[in-house]
Amino acid sequence: MTVHIDVFGVVVADMGRSLAFYRALGLPVPASADTSPHVEVALPGGLRLAFDTIDTIRSFDPTWQAPVGSARTSLAFRCDSPPEVDEVYTRMTTDGWGAGVKPFDAFWGQRYATLHDPDDNAVDLFAALS
Secondary structure (H helix, E strand, O other): OOOOOOEEEEEEOOHHHHHHHHHHOOOOOOHHHHHOOEEEEEOOOOOEEEEEEHHHHHHHOOOOOOOOOOOOOEEEEEOOOHHHHHHHHHHHHHOOOEEOOOOEEOOOOEEEEEEEOOOOOEEEEEEEOO
16 A cells, blocks of 8 residues: 555634635635635645635544644745745735744755744745755
């Protein structure tokens, strides 16, 4: 048996607000999905990003609780260039989305920044410096 990563899931408190954030980043999410309890978005390369409401998660795991403290995972979006990291970060924060770490040149060779989605999940932006 071979296991393949196929879907990354995000639990959301407000589906419409969360999808608006990811739409603003450029994901092709139809507005009609805003009231759905479960939404999947096909990503380049064949992976899917799924969004589930808290009620959906609790429908099969009634003991589920929202985590507290810092997240141990994040979603990272590649930008085409270092200036695009700055542009996307500035646009998103100017539009009122959660700021995290301002863009910087990371020692590992990338322009890097972090936003926070409406559920306070870390959403990283990056591009190669060279």
